[in-house]
Amino acid sequence: MTGTLDVKQQQQQRKRGSHVSPGRGSSHHRHELLHAAARRRSSIHNLNNLNTLQRQHVLIKEGKMALRYRKKRRRQSIAAAEAEAEAEGRPFLGCFGWTMYKLAVARQQLGAAVNVFISHPWVAGSLRAIASKAGSAVSSFFELYAFLFKLNLLFAVCWSCFVVLPMALTSVSEENNEDEGTFGDTVLGGLLAGTGSFKTSILFYGHYVSGDVQRNYDLPLAYFSVIIFTFFLTLLILVYTLGRLHRRNVIYHTLYQETRIGTQVLASWDHTITTRAGTERQHSRCTLLCKEMYNEYLRRRNRQDVPPIWGIIPAPTSTVGSFALTVLVTLVFLGGVGAGAYFLHVLQESEAGTTSYWRSLLTPFVCTASAWIIPVVQQPFRAFTTFKNSLIRMWWDVTVMFVATAGVFGTYLGTFVFLYTPNTDACWETRLGQELYRLVIFDAVFRTTIDILWLAAVPLACRFLKRSPPRVNVGALFVGAAYSQALLWIGFPFVPLLPAISLGLGIVRFYIKQAIVLYASSHPYTVIRLSQESYMKATLFTYLFSTAFGCLIIFTRPPGDCGPFQLTGSRIYHIVKQRVDDGDSTVARGWDYVFLRGAAVPVIFALILAVLYLTYRHRAKRLLVEEMKYALDREQDDFRKLLRKKRVTTHPAHLHPALAHRADGAGSSASPHSHRRTTRRKHRSHHSRHSHHSRHSRHSHHGHDHSKHGASKYGGGRATSLSPATTVAVSEIAASAITEEPARQEHKALPTIELTASSEAGAVPIELDNMTGQVADNSHQQQPYTDDAQSAYTCGLSTSTAF
Amino acid sequence: MGCSSSQLLDAETLEEYQDCTFFTKREIIHVFERYRQLGGKSLEDSLAMNQVLDLVELKENPFKERICLVFSQFTDGEKKGHISFEDFLDMMSVFSEGATRDVKASYAFRIYDFDGDGYLDKKDLMDTIECLCGKDGLSEYERELVADKILEEADLDGDHRLSYVEFEHVISRAPDFVNTFRIRI
Numbered sequence A: 001m002t003g004t005l006d007v008k009q010q011q012q013q014r015k016r017g018s019h020v021s022p023g024r025g026s027s028h029h030r031h032e033l034l035h036a037a038a039r040r041r042s043s044i045h046n047l048n049n050l051n052t053l054q055r056q057h058v059l060i061k062e063g064k065m066a067l068r069y070r071k072k073r074r075r076q077s078i079a080a081a082e083a084e085a086e087a088e089g090r091p092f093l094g095c096f097g098w099t100m101y102k103l104a105v106a107r108q109q110l111g112a113a114v115n116v117f118i119s120h121p122w123v124a125g126s127l128r129a130i131a132s133k134a135g136s137a138v139s140s141f142f143e144l145y146a147f148l149f150k151l152n153l154l155f156a157v158c159w160s161c162f163v164v165l166p167m168a169l170t171s172v173s174e175e176n177n178e179d180e181g182t183f184g185d186t187v188l189g190g191l192l193a194g195t196g197s198f199k200t201s202i203l204f205y206g207h208y209v210s211g212d213v214q215r216n217y218d219l220p221l222a223y224f225s226v227i228i229f230t231f232f233l234t235l236l237i238l239v240y241t242l243g244r245l246h247r248r249n250v251i252y253h254t255l256y257q258e259t260r261i262g263t264q265v266l267a268s269w270d271h272t273i274t275t276r277a278g279t280e281r282q283h284s285r286c287t288l289l290c291k292e293m294y295n296e297y298l299r300r301r302n303r304q305d306v307p308p309i310w311g312i313i314p315a316p317t318s319t320v321g322s323f324a325l326t327v328l329v330t331l332v333f334l335g336g337v338g339a340g341a342y343f344l345h346v347l348q349e350s351e352a353g354t355t356s357y358w359r360s361l362l363t364p365f366v367c368t369a370s371a372w373i374i375p376v377v378q379q380p381f382r383a384f385t386t387f388k389n390s391l392i393r394m395w396w397d398v399t400v401m402f403v404a405t406a407g408v409f410g411t412y413l414g415t416f417v418f419l420y421t422p423n424t425d426a427c428w429e430t431r432l433g434q435e436l437y438r439l440v441i442f443d444a445v446f447r448t449t450i451d452i453l454w455l456a457a458v459p460l461a462c463r464f465l466k467r468s469p470p471r472v473n474v475g476a477l478f479v480g481a482a483y484s485q486a487l488l489w490i491g492f493p494f495v496p497l498l499p500a501i502s503l504g505l506g507i508v509r510f511y512i513k514q515a516i517v518l519y520a521s522s523h524p525y526t527v528i529r530l531s532q533e534s535y536m537k538a539t540l541f542t543y544l545f546s547t548a549f550g551c552l553i554i555f556t557r558p559p560g561d562c563g564p565f566q567l568t569g570s571r572i573y574h575i576v577k578q579r580v581d582d583g584d585s586t587v588a589r590g591w592d593y594v595f596l597r598g599a600a601v602p603v604i605f606a607l608i609l610a611v612l613y614l615t616y617r618h619r620a621k622r623l624l625v626e627e628m629k630y631a632l633d634r635e636q637d638d639f640r641k642l643l644r645k646k647r648v649t650t651h652p653a654h655l656h657p658a659l660a661h662r663a664d665g666a667g668s669s670a671s672p673h674s675h676r677r678t679t680r681r682k683h684r685s686h687h688s689r690h691s692h693h694s695r696h697s698r699h700s701h702h703g704h705d706h707s708k709h710g711a712s713k714y715g716g717g718r719a720t721s722l723s724p725a726t727t728v729a730v731s732e733i734a735a736s737a738i739t740e741e742p743a744r745q746e747h748k749a750l751p752t753i754e755l756t757a758s759s760e761a762g763a764v765p766i767e768l769d770n771m772t773g774q775v776a777d778n779s780h781q782q783q784p785y786t787d788d789a790q791s792a793y794t795c796g797l798s799t800s801t802a803f
Numbered sequence B: 001m002g003c004s005s006s007q008l009l010d011a012e013t014l015e016e017y018q019d020c021t022f023f024t025k026r027e028i029i030h031v032f033e034r035y036r037q038l039g040g041k042s043l044e045d046s047l048a049m050n051q052v053l054d055l056v057e058l059k060e061n062p063f064k065e066r067i068c069l070v071f072s073q074f075t076d077g078e079k080k081g082h083i084s085f086e087d088f089l090d091m092m093s094v095f096s097e098g099a100t101r102d103v104k105a106s107y108a109f110r111i112y113d114f115d116g117d118g119y120l121d122k123k124d125l126m127d128t129i130e131c132l133c134g135k136d137g138l139s140e141y142e143r144e145l146v147a148d149k150i151l152e153e154a155d156l157d158g159d160h161r162l163s164y165v166e167f168e169h170v171i172s173r174a175p176d177f178v179n180t181f182r183i184r185i
Helices: A002-016 A028-044 A052-061 A067-088 A095-117 A121-134 A136-170 A189-194 A219-267 A277-303 A320-351 A363-384 A390-419 A426-464 A474-491 A498-519 A533-555 A574-582 A585-594 A600-646 A651-666 A675-684 A694-708 A723-738 A783-793 B011-020 B023-036 B064-071 B086-092 B101-112 B121-134 B138-154 B163-173
Strands: A528-529 A756-758 A762-765 A792-799
Touching: A028 A277, A052 A762, A067 B011, A067 B023, A067 B086, A121 A136, A136 A219, A136 A498, A136 B138, A189 A426, A189 A528, A219 A277, A219 A533, A219 A574, A219 A600, A219 B121, A219 B138, A219 B163, A277 B121, A277 B138, A320 A390, A363 A390, A363 A426, A363 A474, A390 A426, A390 A474, A390 A528, A426 A474, A426 A498, A474 A498, A474 A528, A474 A533, A600 A762, B011 B023, B064 B086, B101 B121, B101 B163, B121 B138, B138 B163
Parallel strands: A528 A792
Antiparallel strands: none
């Protein structure tokens, strides 16, 4: 194979006359070199205006021939370049050329070094392990988790460098006697609830008073600047990532949906794996991938019926009926959640002003428990989501979970802010920070405790009961991650150490969740794929919602009598105006010009984001157009090659009899089918039970076979000697070339890849024993997996790369 | 008493290899050291396939035999599959981080082409899927179904096999391909 390609390329090279014998000396030689140089001059001058050697070597490096031929080509190109330089009386490669060449090599080395540094092998290893056990959809959630972790790391670095460290190095914690003598005054109590000495430490807003720090460092301005900077930076990163994913996926989802299985399967093997365990995991991952992709394809094609509700009640068959039922049940569920939120509101009002340490922890605990329990309670209600489109079903359920969680959380926080008016507490920012801190800690402790108990109990229980563990619910995982992240985005202006705390908690929770996926859960049977772009949109929405809430609090309430902004006046952003007024008059005038125009800055920023978004969409569409042009060119080339092979003219008179013959003999529909589709249908007819086009396919099949050997069998394959079947096939090609709208493909019953132990032995779902990785004995389960799909579906992501 | 790598690889040779591969000089010397650890003595020497398969990075790779056959300059005879240093260097260069997508796709195509006819037919795809999923992964029937689906998707000219152009068209849509088609040496 290698030899064949290399020989062909060698022949091409010979034709181009690139064999130049190097060397100087005789005039005959110089004459030859001059001619060679002259021939090559046009190709060399077509290159960019850099140095000849560098560009030639790029072409040599990227050549697909063997190394020994590339070496030969390199020598020839150097000889040619030297000859040309000598002929023109200039140095071979000037100073500038060599410098650029060396810079290019150094850039390559730097790029390789940076790649190694940021490749995060420990994260990549975890993701591979998860993908091999639970499939690509579940591992994609963990990729999102890793992306959020990197975002929080950026937050933590900014806040630590510009706010926390300057304050920590120059100040000491103040004494706080509020919780003296209580559990809240202890280290553990203070760590859990942000009370005692923690309340007046660098943990919370109130401690950041510009006193000693002010002499060398403008803390209020730094505090405000970091808030604004991290806000805008996060938004830019999310929009940029969204645009990049859209640009990457637009072709994948728009044009090349047809190559999805091929792309996923043929590029699935990871050659970086070197261990036996890793290889076995990779085999498992590829097997799951093949089954997932194929079953997803079937589901999209066949549009499977919605299974009965709870296995008993038949689902409505009409669209209106299913929509009405879904909306009704969703409203009932949301009504229940609303009642719970009202209960939380009443509880908060009754606990307002309490001094008891444990009673003050009650409402954050209830809010956290509610956020965790909502996906669990929603599980039985999901059976009533009866849309036929599985993607819409999944989106509906995730949105309901999201709205319910946001409603409970928003009610809690809104009530708190309403209760703690400026008159109630002099330092409402610290009090709000305390509450948000408690929510973060409770969320981490609560979920981690549940996860650890799950990890300990579920494998044992499954062994004892001889059942498989519950399946991974990626939708619930995402809503939980969005809730945790929203807490951070709202809380960081009030709790500057919150990003750093979230980092530590995030690492712990990542590995605990990984352990649950690997050892205490089953892979999802039915995978509904979302693009990473969709997940990023949901994350962006969470961010905007959280930031809007935070901005509402910060920019509408006057600062309290504590913290860095206590002297700024009625709004914290007045700090900037004060500094500008105290500074250079030119800057002050420019500042007034920009910011006294009301909404100038937000409008400008919104315009920048809109331009950014449109730029990405434009680039994506341009890429799409280029790909379509390439595909069209290739189709035309293939068509021309096929015509040349069959040696058929496109004279209309020649086509008419063929079309008439096809209409009479095949008995298929009169609308033209593309040759490609016919061949695929013919190929499928070997497996399909419905051989609707089998007669027609057989005609095409035979025609195609004959056409391949047309030259030998029919003495040169001239138009007049072609068989009618071949003519039929060619006429279809010609017809397809002028057809604008291809005929719609009919849905056929296609064979399924059941996730069964044996396709012949009966439908027994495959269950992997998570402790040993062996296939468990599930002969007691009689139903095939498709009947179990009602409770088994989950949402997932495509196997695109990490963020 | 053996010669050191720097004695065997002179400056001109290193320069040549650096220009023709995606490695720097230091990396080329490192690759040569690994080659010598497998048993290679000089640049002109060649290793048997089973010696190359002892390489840690290739040992558990299900495509290891195909990789050796593709990069070997000896396509038949007693020395079929034998790997010279240049073949070894070429192999590592193609699998390195710096290699471009086109080069990787080209060699991936050759690796998957089990019968070496320049096309990926159904048998090649089934063999590829068997290597990907392991012997206990999919049944033959399931492999056939997946291979049929791949052909249905990617076979544009209807000849029941994938040419390099069609394969490249499919593989270029995988964003992870460049990262996963890599051997870290």
